[in-house]
Amino acid sequence: MKVAFAGTPEFAQVALEQLHAAGFAIPLVLTQPDRPAGRGMKLQASPVKQFAVAHGIPVAQPRSLRLDGKYPDDARAAQAALQAAAPDVMVVAAYGLILPGWVLTLPRLGCLNIHASLLPRWRGAAPIHRAIEAGDAETGITIMQMDAGLDTGDMLLVERVPIAPGDTTASLHDRLAALGGRLVVEALELAACGGLRPVPQPAEGVTYAHKIDKAEAEADWTLPAAVIERRIRAFDPFPGVVTHLGDVPLKCWAAELTDGTGAPGTVLAVDERGPVVACGEGALRLTQLQKPGGKRLPAREFLRGHAVEPGMVLERRVA
Structure with missing residues (x-):
């Protein structure tokens, strides 16, 4: 079986690696064009391209696949x-471009998508983030037969994964990436012998995992502490949750629920475990912080170089 692959970030690279290790012939990889990255803003190849080039797999990097779009030559x-x-x-995983009809119908078995949620919950761009943010008890991988809709195709394989209380998007991403690679190999092996059994998605329970908006990264201390704590984990490693102490922006990378009442954003207490901040309901102890240009630091180390005292107020600033 010849398997084309379309994907861009690390999540997709893990799947490509497992397909390659399983011995599938991969005649072509599609991935996003190289992007500027790092302090020098030099062009950087995607993780998928880096793997493909290292293993001698041909790569195409169109800016669009729409024949009537902005880049018809591509x-x-x-x-x-x-x-x-x-x-x-074709196997598709976090590619980042819409596949028009001619792509969906070109392979004789169509296009299979590795989606990081239990469809129809969390269709869309940020399913891992949104599952953590919403407080879901579980998520998983759905191998889906792609159609013209947004993550609306028939389900081929599904496997569930519990979301641990301390999971971040980073930790959950890594487990789901490994699972996605394993499941898509299993799906292709079943497809080769006609063993796949498509199941339509339920009409009930549809939710959309919209992209993370920049304004969401600003901590809103009027929200309940449990909601903010989930958002901190959901936005790790990107974009992080930001608050302001005077004119200094601080990123909050980890927090734990604690007791306390006060005006939202007010620092209620400070010890080596971290500052306790009042929320709209309950309070949070901030246990890992970062200043601009600095590293993530445990609260104990951060507080050695930064004066945070009871009565100070952490503010939300949205441009």
Whole structure:
């Protein structure tokens, strides 16, 4: 079976690695164009491209796949490359471009998507973040037969994963990436012998995992402490939750629920475990903090170089 692959970040790279290790022929990889990154803003290849190049797999990086879109030359070149590759199936994981109809129908077995949620819950761009933020008890991987809708296709394989109380998007991402790679290999092995059984998604329980908006990164201390604590974990490693102490922005990377009442944002107490901040309901102890240009630090180390005292107020500033 010849498997084309479309993906960009580390989540997708893990799946590509497992497909390669399983011995599938991979005639072509599609990934996003190189982007500026790092302090020098030098062009950097995606994790998927880096793996493909290291293993001699041909790579295409169209800016769009729409033949009638802004970059028709890119789309036509990608179409020619896919037709020449003649894949039996395409595996898609966090690619970042919309697949038009000609892509969905080009492989004889269509396109299979590795989606990091239990569909139909958390369709869309940020399913891992939103599951943690919402306080879901579990999530998982759905291998889905892609159609023209947004994550609306039939489910082929599903496996559940519990969300631990201390999970961040980073920790949950890594478990789901490994699971996604294993499940898509299993799906392709079943497809090869006609063993896949598509199941339509339920009409009930649909939710959308919208992209993280920049304004969401600002801590809103009027919210309940439990909501803010989940958001801190959901926004780790990106974009982080930000608050302001005077003119100094601080990123809050870890917190724990504690007792306390006061005006939201007010520092109620400070000890080596971290400052306790009043919320709209309850309070949070901030246990890991970062100043601009600095490193993430446990509260004990952070407080050695930064004066945070009871009565100070952490503020929310949204541009």
